[in-house]
Structure formats: C-alpha cells, structure tokens
Amino acid sequence: MEKLLEFYKTIGVSADVYNYGEQAFERLKERFEAIDRIAEYNQAKVLAAMQKNHVSVACFNATTGYGYDDMGRDNLERVYADVFHTEAALVRPQITCGTHALTVALSANLLPGDELLSPVGLPYDTLQEVIGIHPSPCSLAEYGVAYRQVDLLADGTFDYESIRAAINKKTKLITIQRSKGYATRPTFSVTQIGELIAFCKEIKPDVLVMVDNCYGEFVETIEPSDVGADMTVGSLIKNPGGGLAPIGGYICGTQECIDRCAYRLSAPGLGREVGANLGLMTALYQGFFLAPTVVAGAEKGAIFAANLYEPLGFRCVPNATESRHDIIQAVELGSEEAMVAFCKGIQAAAPVDSFATPIPGEMPGYDSKVIMAAGAFVQGSSIELSADGPIRPPYAVYFQGGLTWLHAKIGILMSLQKMVDAGLVKL
Numbered sequence: 001m002e003k004l005l006e007f008y009k010t011i012g013v014s015a016d017v018y019n020y021g022e023q024a025f026e027r028l029k030e031r032f033e034a035i036d037r038i039a040e041y042n043q044a045k046v047l048a049a050m051q052k053n054h055v056s057v058a059c060f061n062a063t064t065g066y067g068y069d070d071m072g073r074d075n076l077e078r079v080y081a082d083v084f085h086t087e088a089a090l091v092r093p094q095i096t097c098g099t100h101a102l103t104v105a106l107s108a109n110l111l112p113g114d115e116l117l118s119p120v121g122l123p124y125d126t127l128q129e130v131i132g133i134h135p136s137p138c139s140l141a142e143y144g145v146a147y148r149q150v151d152l153l154a155d156g157t158f159d160y161e162s163i164r165a166a167i168n169k170k171t172k173l174i175t176i177q178r179s180k181g182y183a184t185r186p187t188f189s190v191t192q193i194g195e196l197i198a199f200c201k202e203i204k205p206d207v208l209v210m211v212d213n214c215y216g217e218f219v220e221t222i223e224p225s226d227v228g229a230d231m232t233v234g235s236l237i238k239n240p241g242g243g244l245a246p247i248g249g250y251i252c253g254t255q256e257c258i259d260r261c262a263y264r265l266s267a268p269g270l271g272r273e274v275g276a277n278l279g280l281m282t283a284l285y286q287g288f289f290l291a292p293t294v295v296a297g298a299e300k301g302a303i304f305a306a307n308l309y310e311p312l313g314f315r316c317v318p319n320a321t322e323s324r325h326d327i328i329q330a331v332e333l334g335s336e337e338a339m340v341a342f343c344k345g346i347q348a349a350a351p352v353d354s355f356a357t358p359i360p361g362e363m364p365g366y367d368s369k370v371i372m373a374a375g376a377f378v379q380g381s382s383i384e385l386s387a388d389g390p391i392r393p394p395y396a397v398y399f400q401g402g403l404t405w406l407h408a409k410i411g412i413l414m415s416l417q418k419m420v421d422a423g424l425v426k427l
C-alpha cells in the first residue's frame with residue numbers, strides 16, 4: 001500500500017527495510033493462521049470459565065480495608081482455577097509481580113530441612129536471590145532450605161540420569177522453569193514438562209512440582225497444570241494480565257498448596273480472607289479476557305523478528321522455523337553496540353516515552369548491566385512491546401510483547417532500521 005509506505009518513511013523506516021519485512025511476512029501467513037487457531041481455543045476457554053462462574057458487574061466493585069467477602073476477587077480466583085483446571089487459585093494485586101508469586105509459592109511449601117531441586121539448570125535471575133544461590137537476606141537458604149540443581153544436557157534436553165540421582169528423601173519441591181528467561185536454552189513445551197513431572201513423580205510420588213509459567217500462558221492449548229504440576233505460577237504484568245492488569249501475580253494449584261500460599265501471602269490464620277481488590281477487578285478480568293489474543297499477537301511478533309534477523313546472520317532462539325512455547329525471542333547480536341541500536345528502535349516505536357534513549361544500567365536482582373527498551377502503559381510491562389538483555393556474551397537481546405501484532409511489527413522494523421542506520425547490518 002502506497003500510503004502505508006509513505007507513512008513508514010515519515011517515521012524513519014526506509015522502503016528497503018519495509019520491503020524486507022513484507023517478504024518475511026508473506027512466508028509466515030500459514031503459521032500465523034495456526035496461532036490464531038490456538039488463540040480461538042484459549043479465548044473460548046476463558047469465556048467459558050467466566051460464564052460458568054457468573055461473572056457480573058458486581059464483580060467489578062471496589063473493596064478497601066480488609067477486603068472480607070470480596071466476591072469479585074474470590075470469583076476471579078475461581079475463573080483462573082477453571083481455566084488452569086486446578087482446585088484453587090490465588091490471584092490478587094497483593095502479589096506484586098512474578099518473582100513475588102514464585103517466592104510465595106516456594107516459601108509457603110518448603111520448610112527448614114527441605115531440599116529444593118531445579119532439574120532444568122539455573123533458575124531466572126531474580127530467583128537466584130530468592131533461593132539463596134546468591135546470598136541474600138531472607139533467602140530460602142537463610143531459612144534452612146537447601147538447593148540442588150541438575151543442568152540440562154548440551155543439547156538442551158533433560159539429564160534424566162542425574163535427575164534420578166539428585167532426588168533424595170529431603171527433596172520436597174521441584175521447580176521447573178518453562179521459559180528460557182535470560183538464557184539461550186530452549187523453552188520447554190508443556191508436553192515436555194509433563195514428561196519431566198511424570199518422571200520425577202514416579203521416583204518420588206509425594207514430591208511437589210512448581211512450574212514457573214512466566215511468558216508461557218496461552219501459547220499452547222494446555223498449561224503445566226494440565227500435565228501434573230501442583231502449582232503453576234506467573235505474573236499479571238505478562239501474558240495473563242493481557243496488558244490491562246496494572247499489577248498482580250497468580251498461583252494456580254491444588255487446594256492444599258494454595259491454602260498454604262494464602263497463609264504465607266497474608267498471615268497464618270488469615271489466608272485468602274483478607275486482601276481488598278482496590279478497584280482493580282475490571283482490569284484483571286478484562287485483561288484475562290483479552291490475554292489469548294494479546295499473546296497471539298506477541299507470538300507473531302516474535303516469529304516475525306526471528307524471520308527478519310536470522311537470514312541476516314544473527315542466531316535466533318527459537319530459530320525462524322521451530323515451534324514456540326513462550327513469547328520470548330532471543331536474538332544474539334554479538335555486541336553491546338548492536339544491543340543498544342536494537343533497543344533504540346523498539347523504544348522509538350513505543351506509544352509512551354518514544355523520545356527516551358535506552359542505555360545499559362544496573363538493575364536490582366541482576367548480575368550484569370542490563371539494557372531495557374520499553375515505553376509501556378503499565379510500567380515495566382513486558383507483555384507490551386519491549387526488549388531487554390544483560391550486557392554479557394553472546395549479547396542476546398530478548399524481545400517480547402506487543403499488545404497488538406501490528407505494533408510488534410512496527411517495533412521490529414524500527415529496530416532493524418536502527419541497525420541499518422548504525423551500519424551494523426546490510427540488507
């Protein structure tokens with residue numbers, strides 16, 4: 001379209017970059033259709049849960065103070081439990097983010113003398129302090145919870161032999177991270193996670209399994225809770241918040257685990273009875289309602305990015321053609337300079353703070369300097385178009401989000417333009 005091309009030029013995207021993008025897009029139509037099918041299924045799943053639980057306008061009423069008998073909050077938790085096919089759920093603004101939700105789930109279900117096992121290598125950066133891999137006040141280690149880890153094999157698969165050897169009589173909880181996080185290992189499919197859970201439970205039937213589901217929600221038609229996870233945990237500032245939730249985290253799981261989580265989150269004896277919704281219910285319900293399509297858009301953006309960058313010689317994880325199990329796209333750019341250029345493009349395409357320039361800086365919970373590009377309606381939201389990465393080899397930028405596929409597309413084209421402008425790639 002002539003007019004569109006003209007407009008792209010006014011925002012600094014050249015005809016060469018635009019046309020290069022269009023060629024990639026042409027190749028992707030069939031894949032995008034398959035993503036829409038999954039989104040349709042998940043949309044129906046969320047809708048059915050809302051209808052079954054009689055979501056009504058009364059659910060959107062604000063509560064304050066203690067929040068006793070908060071029917072909007074309690075019903076939202078039933079909706080989540082139904083979508084994840086679990087006995088119970090804890091979903092509320094008092095869970096401040098994904099790290100907090102995971103911390104609650106771990107510390108509620110691990111006691112002094114217990115051992116925590118990660119059979120999938122090093123957990124996400126922020127959890128390293130939670131567990132005490134990096135010594136930190138109030139870590140699980142400080143409370144006498146031991147930690148053991150089995151790394152993945154060189155090809156990114158599970159080291160079943162070593163996992164069998166690592167499970168012992170103290171092993172109380174096994175934590176499995178679905179998404180690659182800031183690593184360049186593959187993200188696991190829900191089916192793979194199910195196989196790992198079955199293997200662990202065969203060795204030790206009463207072991208609890210928690211899955212860090214961050215960035216994975218609604219990418220497939222099943223979730224880790226469908227394949228045996230006792231707790232499935234994530235952030236509302238990512239996929240299930242649908243871009244509308246301004247805060248929150250969720251834990252879906254067995255009644256026993258969730259009860260303990262509620263006691264840990266508030267206080268023993270109080271549990272889920274307290275926790276006012278502060279008027280956030282409309283955003284949390286509506287965000288969850290939109291999440292399947294928002295996730296589909298973000299996934300298309302990730303695939304588009306891989307199909308632009310891989311042919312230019314940058315290693316992409318996942319690669320341009322393989323199947324996807326989260327919305328993260330890692331692009332190994334090979335230098336700090338390229339990371340900065342890429343992020344500048346994402347920032348320039350943002351609806352908020354597009355005039356800002358991202359620069360690498362220190363971040364709490366992270367080991368090396370981190371660069372972040374995000375101009376989001378919800379601060380730091382990574383279901384909105386964003387890119388970030390630690391400044392360390394292989395200088396991978398982690399691209400994710402986009403509330404709409406079209407916005408993701410504009411952002412990726414902008415990133416490529418900045419790379420071209422800086423002389424870092426030639427089309």
Ligand SMILES: *Cc1c(COP(=O)(O)O)cnc(C)c1O
Nearest residue numbers: 097098099124179181212214235
């Ligand atoms: C983002 C993320 C977390 C932490 O969630 P926050 O909301 O940023 O605290 C944990 N694990 C994984 C895999 C993540 O991607």
